[in-house]
Amino acid sequence: MSGRSEQIAARICEAILAHRLVPGAKLGERELAEIFEVSRIVIRQALIRLSEDGLVTVERNRGAFVAKPSLAEAVEVFETLTIVEQGVIAQLGNRPRKSLLTELRGNVERQKAALAKGNEQLAGEFGLEFHDLLVALTRNRVAIELHAQLKRRARLLEALYRCDFDHCQLCDEHEHLVGLIDRKQWTRAQQLMDEHYRLVARGYRIDDEALPMQPLHLALGKPAKSSSATAGRRKGNDRDTHRTTGGEA
Amino acid sequence: MSGRSEQIAARICEAILAHRLVPGAKLGERELAEIFEVSRIVIRQALIRLSEDGLVTVERNRGAFVAKPSLAEAVEVFETLTIVEQGVIAQLGNRPRKSLLTELRGNVERQKAALAKGNEQLAGEFGLEFHDLLVALTRNRVAIELHAQLKRRARLLEALYRCDFDHCQLCDEHEHLVGLIDRKQWTRAQQLMDEHYRLVARGYRIDDEALPMQPLHLALGKPAKSSSATAGRRKGNDRDTHRTTGGEA
DNA sequence: CCCTGATAGATTGGTATCCACTTTGCAGCC
DNA sequence: GGCTGCAAAGTGGATACCAATCTATCAGGG
Numbered sequence: 001m002s003g004r005s006e007q008i009a010a011r012i013c014e015a016i017l018a019h020r021l022v023p024g025a026k027l028g029e030r031e032l033a034e035i036f037e038v039s040r041i042v043i044r045q046a047l048i049r050l051s052e053d054g055l056v057t058v059e060r061n062r063g064a065f066v067a068k069p070s071l072a073e074a075v076e077v078f079e080t081l082t083i084v085e086q087g088v089i090a091q092l093g094n095r096p097r098k099s100l101l102t103e104l105r106g107n108v109e110r111q112k113a114a115l116a117k118g119n120e121q122l123a124g125e126f127g128l129e130f131h132d133l134l135v136a137l138t139r140n141r142v143a144i145e146l147h148a149q150l151k152r153r154a155r156l157l158e159a160l161y162r163c164d165f166d167h168c169q170l171c172d173e174h175e176h177l178v179g180l181i182d183r184k185q186w187t188r189a190q191q192l193m194d195e196h197y198r199l200v201a202r203g204y205r206i207d208d209e210a211l212p213m214q215p216l217h218l219a220l221g222k223p224a225k226s227s228s229a230t231a232g233r234r235k236g237n238d239r240d241t242h243r244t245t246g247g248e249a
Numbered sequence: 250m251s252g253r254s255e256q257i258a259a260r261i262c263e264a265i266l267a268h269r270l271v272p273g274a275k276l277g278e279r280e281l282a283e284i285f286e287v288s289r290i291v292i293r294q295a296l297i298r299l300s301e302d303g304l305v306t307v308e309r310n311r312g313a314f315v316a317k318p319s320l321a322e323a324v325e326v327f328e329t330l331t332i333v334e335q336g337v338i339a340q341l342g343n344r345p346r347k348s349l350l351t352e353l354r355g356n357v358e359r360q361k362a363a364l365a366k367g368n369e370q371l372a373g374e375f376g377l378e379f380h381d382l383l384v385a386l387t388r389n390r391v392a393i394e395l396h397a398q399l400k401r402r403a404r405l406l407e408a409l410y411r412c413d414f415d416h417c418q419l420c421d422e423h424e425h426l427v428g429l430i431d432r433k434q435w436t437r438a439q440q441l442m443d444e445h446y447r448l449v450a451r452g453y454r455i456d457d458e459a460l461p462m463q464p465l466h467l468a469l470g471k472p473a474k475s476s477s478a479t480a481g482r483r484k485g486n487d488r489d490t491h492r493t494t495g496g497e498a
Numbered sequence: 499c500c501c502t503g504a505t506a507g508a509t510t511g512g513t514a515t516c517c518a519c520t521t522t523g524c525a526g527c528c
Numbered sequence: 529g530g531c532t533g534c535a536a537a538g539t540g541g542a543t544a545c546c547a548a549t550c551t552a553t554c555a556g557g558g
Contacts, residue, residue: 028538028539030537039512040539041290041512042511044294045294048301049297049301052297052298052302060520061520061521061538063538063539064539073391076390076391076392077391079340079389079391079392080389080395083337083339084332084333084336085336086336086339087331087332087339088332090332090336090339090439091328091443138332140328141322142325142328142329142399143325143329146329146395146399150391187436190339194343253541278510279508279509287541287542289510290540290541291541291542309510310509310510310511311510311550312509312510
């Protein structure tokens with residue numbers, strides 16, 4: 001049982017990345033405290049963790065919300081991903097781990113197979129995994145964690161500016177990229193990576209159709225005993241609102 | 250007065266970066282709470298912030314310590330800095346902002362001047378600033394913040410594996426780098442950046458001479474009323490230790 | 499004498515209340 | 529109709545406690 005706030009931050013993070021919590025959703029301390037059956041302070045600590053990660057914004061005295069990056073910031077996130085992966089390509093010159101390219105090739109093959117079977121969902125997963133594998137080639141945990149953080153933020157953007165990707169072309173570019181790396185054409189590979197991410201970014205469109213905002217307790221996958229039923233006999237969270245006891249229900 | 254824990258995290262961060270708090274130093278909640286005259290909870294939140302940033306490690310039930318990265322991790326941090334800046338160089342091809350190179354040139358000139366005057370300290374500052382300016386050329390706030398975080402971790406390493414740098418050579422390489430960028434020789438520039446950081450990393454040596462560990466209240470620049478004097482009449486933090494009231498002081 | 503186990507102290511993790519300050523929505527007033 | 533003032537709600541922080549855990553000390557046995 002180590003680190004309640006860490007666990008809870010992970011749970012909320014997962015819910016955000018799975019788009020069960022949409023950008024802009026209010027993350028009320030009280031509500032979350034009831035859902036996870038912990039005190040508000042633990043929730044606050046979890047929210048601080050998430051805000052440091054960029055997935056949540058905390059507005060003083062107003063509360064925490066799932067981050068809702070502007071289109072400008074979205075572009076910056078993708079650009080930064082490009083920067084990191086271009087840098088990784090530059091580093092690959094120093095480590096001629098031929099064998100590791102097979103991992104990338106394997107990933108491309110798997111994505112191709114998924115596409116052949118028409119499984120867009122799975123193909124998308126493999127498409128994301130490709131970039132992880134690329135960074136993993138550095139065997140640099142700091143870089144890997146940095147990249148993972150950026151990817152979380154990119155994943156958040158999916159929920160805001162959703163659109164469809166041309167998985168076939170993306171996969172082709174992956175294959176092409178592996179070839180360039182194999183032939184040590186670093187500059188070409190970096191250019192391709194840049195174009196690749198521009199293609200990804202073009203896949204995003206601004207659609208302001210109201211995002212489906214489901215209640216927190218559903219998004220966070222808790223049984224969510226109906227609020228009034230639990231309010232009376234819960235083993236005792238912060239019952240701060242004694243002023244409202246005569247109130248609603 | 251917004252965000253007490255944020256302010257405190259900033260203060261501690263600054264003390265760590267200035268090497269007033271050395272790696273491995275214990276950051277006791279009670280002690281910090283007394284120094285900053287806040288409750289332990291606010292301190293804990295500040296420590297969570299710092300741990301997410303990588304400057305502090307929190308060991309469950311043991312407390313928080315200034316991070317003490319292994320040599321392996323130190324190498325990874327520098328390598329990641331290299332990756333990011335190589336990626337930035339790759340991006341520079343897309344933005345031919347000729348005018349912005351003048352900023353880099355100006356920095357190089359300032360560092361040269363500082364070296365001519367024998368001011369190693371100032372030269373070191375300019376040397377660090379060069380890399381900030383380089384990343385700033387992207388005008389990408391996400392990338393800039395990412396880079397800043399990495400630099401904080403690198404700054405922490407200085408305290409652990411301190412050594413002397415050949416500022417002259419580092420400055421020469423900066424100048425050379427600007428020339429390569431100007432001539433759009435991206436691959437050469439990236440190679441130079443890699444060598445540059447290897448030179449920086451070589452400047453670090455492992456010296457296990459006991460690090461000068463000054464008391465927290467001095468490191469954090471508080472008047473630090475002597476502990477016993479304040480213990481009696483403090484306006485009231487977490488007086489958790491009622492068990493010791495009959496004790497020592 | 500050294501090693502091992504018990505025990506007490508100190509520290510952290512978490513809970514329960516309470517209070518202060520902001521924001522916000524609404525009602526009444528000009 | 530727009531503005532002001534008040535009350536409700538919610539966050540930020542403080543206080544007080546408790547449980548779990550780590551640590552250091554000390555006693556006993558080989």
